[in-house]
Amino acid sequence: MAEGHPGGESLLFLTDEQLRKGIEAMFFAYRGFTADPDRILHDQGYGRAHHRAIHFIHRSPGTTVNNLLDILGVTKQSLNRVLRALIKDGLVESRVGTRDKRERHLFLTDAGAMLERELSTAQSARMRAAYRTAGPEAVAGFRTVLEAMMDPEMRRHFLALKESG
Amino acid sequence: MAEGHPGGESLLFLTDEQLRKGIEAMFFAYRGFTADPDRILHDQGYGRAHHRAIHFIHRSPGTTVNNLLDILGVTKQSLNRVLRALIKDGLVESRVGTRDKRERHLFLTDAGAMLERELSTAQSARMRAAYRTAGPEAVAGFRTVLEAMMDPEMRRHFLALKESG
DNA sequence: TTGGAATGTCAACAAGGCTGACATAAAGTG
DNA sequence: CACTTTATGTCAGCCTTGTTGACATTCCAA
Incomplete structure (x- = not known):
């Protein structure tokens, strides 16, 4: 490590200590990142998985279950449980595909859009504050x-x- | 939003779209951040909770259970389950405090240090690559x-x- | 038309969070 | 010494969210 490294400064910031600090920063920051939505969701009996589903359905209305599975990186059984709850509670609507009837296209209802707004506002506020500070x-x-x-x-x-x- | 905002550029980057992209970047990046350690841990029957404990015991050898609880932000029941497993498997050692015998001071054993090294190497490698690229x-x-x-x-x-x- | 592939649902289980209650031991305080 | 507080461990039970396995429906191609 002490050998003459070409470029000097260009490698200096990659010490183990720097990397470790980066790792810890990710850990602590992610906690802050999820803290506000977690509180809102918990009050309604939902969890982080519901938030993720709501976020990406809002982002890509009409997306299929398979699409969502790819993005979220969970098993379909796990996602299905979450979707079932959201549909039952009237936050998400599932429409059978017209071209391919095996597919279900997912949309937020008005109530779902309202919750999405609330979650997004809370999370964005923290993000905005961090961005402003930095x-x-x-x-x-x-x-x-x-x-x-x-x-x-x-x-x-x-x-x-x-x-x- | 379209009203004349003072400062112009200093506020321009805080659009809803920018914030949403930041939120999504955090989500996808955190998945990458934990992916490599998760794989290693899963092979040994451990989870992310064990990783966190191992990391911070390595970082602050001799730390107490209470200290760890503060840092990790979980309940003692939850942490205790993890610590019990790590101690049983000989990765962590718990020594009764000398000054205050109520406290347990936590240390990694050689085997624990070895696993820590493996996890940290995997996670640092990704971090290092990202740092280098950026x-x-x-x-x-x-x-x-x-x-x-x-x-x-x-x-x-x-x-x-x-x-x- | 029939068999395989794709899509989504239901059932059951495990990890790892949580709360609440309680035990123990040690320290501090009157 | 009696009492309270602190630090830790443990038991029981619950919830969320991940997993695998089995299954129904639909599409498509041989």
Whole structure:
């Protein structure tokens, strides 16, 4: 490690200590990131899985169960339980596909959209505060590192969502 | 939103769309962040909870159960279940305190240190790759935003750990 | 038309969170 | 010494959310 490394500064920030701090920062920050929605959801008897489903249905209305499975990276049985609850409670609507009747297309109802709004507002508020504190350049760096940290397939999903935004 | 906002550029990057992308980036990146350790742990019959305990015991050898509870933000029943398994399997040692005999001080055994090393190596490798791809300035921004996103109490823990590093 | 592939549902189980109650031991306080 | 507080461990039971296995429906292609 002490050998003359070419470039000097370009490698210096990659010490074990720096990496460990990055790991811990992710851990603590993610807790903050989910804290506000978790509180709201818990009050309604839902969990983080419901939030994820609601978020991505809102983001891509009419998406199929299979699509959602790819994005969320869970088993269909696990997702199905969550969807069943959301449908039963009238937050999500499931419409049989017209072209392919095996598929179910998912939409938020008005009530679902309302909850989505509430969750998104809470989570965005924290994000906004963090962004403001850190400044635009820090935000750009933040996004760059996060994107580099994803699995390739997840990055593909992430970028695909970007375009539709 | 379209009203003349003072400062212009300083607020422009805080659109709903930017915030939503940040939220999704956190979601997808965290999956990547935990993917490699999760695989290793699963092979040994452990989960993410065990990883967290091992990480912070490694980071602060001799830490007490109460300390760990504060940092991890779980209940003692939950942590105890994890610690019991780790102690039974000979990865963690629990020593009665000398000054205060009510306290248990936690240490990794050689076997525990070995697993910690394996987990940390896997997770650091991904972090290192992301850091390298993104570059030093992006990394600084990344860390700044994450720190701003934490709950104050978590930030306190995070900064306290930094010093001992 | 029949068999395989794709899509989604239901049942049962495990990990790991949670709360509540309680035991023990040690420390601190009157 | 009696009493309270603190630190920890444990039991029982619940919830969310992950898993695998079995199954129904639908589509498509041989």
